[in-house]
Amino acid sequence: MDPVVREAVDGLPASMRRIAGYHFGWWDTSGAPIRAELGKSVRPALVLCAARAVGGDASLAVPAAAAVELVHNCSLLHDDVMDGAPTWRHRPTVWTAFGVPEAVLTGDALLASAFRVLAEGPAPFSVTAVVELATACQRLCEGQSEDVSFERQVEVSLDQARRTAVGKTASLIGSACALGGVFAGADHTRVESLRRFGEHIGLAYQLLDDLLGIWGDPEATGKPAGADLTGRKKSLPVVAALCSDTDAGRQLAKLYRHGDPRDAAATARMAGLIEEAGGRAWALGRADAELAAADAWLDELSGDPNGIAELRTLADLITYRDR
Amino acid sequence: MDPVVREAVDGLPASMRRIAGYHFGWWDTSGAPIRAELGKSVRPALVLCAARAVGGDASLAVPAAAAVELVHNCSLLHDDVMDGAPTWRHRPTVWTAFGVPEAVLTGDALLASAFRVLAEGPAPFSVTAVVELATACQRLCEGQSEDVSFERQVEVSLDQARRTAVGKTASLIGSACALGGVFAGADHTRVESLRRFGEHIGLAYQLLDDLLGIWGDPEATGKPAGADLTGRKKSLPVVAALCSDTDAGRQLAKLYRHGDPRDAAATARMAGLIEEAGGRAWALGRADAELAAADAWLDELSGDPNGIAELRTLADLITYRDR
Incomplete structure (x- = not known):
């Protein structure tokens, strides 16, 4: 999926290409290649493994993997603006290095390119996939918006906090797994099982990430x-x-x-x-x-046992689990 | 197309639905209906007239009309954040009334819903339309980004300024006309003619808008x-x-x-x-x-003479032209 993300970024207009490449950790602010820490690509890996788990050809799901990663990175860019976060992965955030408007606009351009990559994917599935991803985006926005509102709210219930975590993290991860199923041609029941699997993994991931936000090195x-x-x-x-x-x-x-x-x-x-x-x-x-x-x-x-075992291993890796 | 935009906004998660409805001028900040000035719906009108100009059924192009309007409004929301604009159509802008994060997130949610509305449109055209609209979004972002960079730039050439106006205004208006053609089932040549027509109208519109930004009442x-x-x-x-x-x-x-x-x-x-x-x-x-x-x-x-005449009249209306 990395080449597809690179291709999507290469397809951006020049000014935003440079900023996106900086954000992905490929280039410095002037566009020269560097060795920075790259993303873990948790979401695209889940898309591809989910496709294999239901017996599909992972290569057909590559556009979905790239699209999910593009949406995730739009949300990182906009998040940093909203939080005023100065650094990310040991480097200045995009809004710090290039300005707030550039961070907002590059996020928008990445979001648009996610839908473009999906629409250019294998024909029978791309329309379903666009609707799926758009819905996940809206849930993500809602989760972020609730998260922001918590800062002004004196009392937040555990139920509210859980719902917010579902929105801001579990929905997109659930959707990543569902999209793997869609591009594998799986039926509705199996797509929904993959989504539920992903949502639970996503919530576990958010809980562990929250612990890192307090005790992380x-x-x-x-x-x-x-x-x-x-x-x-x-x-x-x-x-x-x-x-x-x-x-x-x-x-x-x-x-x-x-x-x-x-x-x-x-x-x-x-x-x-x-x-x-x-x-x-x-x-x-x-x-x-x-x-x-x-x-x-x-x-x-019900699917391919090897694929299902791989998906299980991936979930363990993501959630730091030793069995 | 208004019902489709309303439906898209109704489909947003609750927190963002309220903000979007405020922005569209339907509701006050608490969500109660008001009579505010509404948008002129220039872009959706162009989509529908363009579809008729090439002999199509305008009703099939309604999702495209709604999608273009949703993209335009995402860009208005994000623009006001980047410009720090306090008011719009005589009311406080969304970031002023609800906060910067809410304006960014509601814009993102509107952008996602634009692609959703398109993908839910008539099947043979929706995939082409998603790619078309995503490309227009990226050009729009590029135009905005250049516009922002002008503020820091001492010398801007007329050529640069024109290219920026094409990006930030003419591209989406050209794309609106092209989308009308796509949903009317027009061939590539006629879709491209509609796009070129729209781009020129868009540039004229931007020039006149720039004059209003200096001498407007x-x-x-x-x-x-x-x-x-x-x-x-x-x-x-x-x-x-x-x-x-x-x-x-x-x-x-x-x-x-x-x-x-x-x-x-x-x-x-x-x-x-x-x-x-x-x-x-x-x-x-x-x-x-x-x-x-x-x-x-x-x-x-080549198309329907009545439809073409209507499109001409619409263009005159948009650009304040008396023949």
Whole structure:
């Protein structure tokens, strides 16, 4: 799928091609090739493995893999603008390096190119795929929009936080798996099983990512330590702690509301309070439950056993799981 | 096409539906119906008339009309964020009323829904149409991106300014006409004639809009008087004046570089200098030339004479032309 993403980026108008190539980690700001950290391509890998799991030819699903990656990267570009995030994968974000308008417009151009790549894909499936991906985009936008609204909201319930995580992460990952099924010519039931599998994997992935946003090693994540806490993000483990009805949870609520975001000691203290309130254990437990639910959907799936085994291995890799 | 746009907006997730309805002028910020000024629907009208001009059934082109309008409105939402524009059609812009993230995300959701509406359109044409619209989006983004870069650029040539206007306005209007042809089942030659017609109309439209940005009545435009001058926009008449090699042009260049944007008297003086340097006359002359070129493409078009006559009348309406 990498060549298809490259081709899509090559097809962008010059000014945005340069910016997109910078964002993907291929080039520096002037367009010269560099060796930067590349994306993990979780979503495209899922598209291709999902196609094989139902006995399809993965090469037919390549346009869908590329399209999903393009949508994901549009959302990263726009996200960084909305969050004001200064760095991503150890490099300045696009809005920092090129400006806010350029980041917004390059995101828009990537989004448009996702639909173009899909429409240029194998004929009988491309129309279904465009509708599928557009729906996933809208859910993604809704998830992001709820996430943003949490910052202004004093109380967020675990149910709300979960719904938001489904929107902003699980929907697109579910859709990636569904698209693999669509391009493999799978019937509706199997496409929906793949989607449900993907949604559970996506939720597990978000839970683990939320833990990294609190306890992740900056070297590995490319973000400052405790970035989500400094940004007062109401991520799932945080909301679990805030809703825990424990002393630690109540202390955390106070710090979240009145603490100084520049106070590094307070950030460290918050992480401790989340753990004490059970937020970390809850998130790990939930992630396990989501992975088990995902497994159950694969158990039900009739398809190619080797392909299904591969999809299982991929899901383990994505969610850092040793069996 | 209005019901299709309404349906597309109704299909958005709740948070963004409310924002989109506010933007379209249907509702106030709380979602209650109001009577606000609505858009002129120039682009959808062109899609439908173009379909009839080549003997097609306009009703089949309705999804394309709606899709083009959705793309246009995504670009308005994102534009206002990038420009920091406080009002639009006499009301606060979406980013002012709801916040920057909400404006970015609602724009993204509208863009996705444009492709969804197209893909759900009549089968044999929808794939071609998705590729067509995605390409137009990318050109639109490029035009906007060049427009933004002009603000940092000391010298802009007329050629650059024209190319930018083609990208940011004429491409989508050309594509609107081409899409009308596509959904009417027209052959490649006639689709391309419609596109060329639309591009010329689009350029004329942009030239006239640029004149309104300098001399337009705030009551009619919904923007402050001389808004483009206050924003130091390098619109076509301004660039024509700056490149005119006249005293007035050189004085204008100085004011553009060093004048205080809050100085209303200086803004008024700029408008005078543009006129003196021939920028206004040049823009009016260019608009006439573009309209004549558009006419010539219609003269060549084989199709339904009544439909072609209607398309001509629509073009006159859009460009304020009395024959």
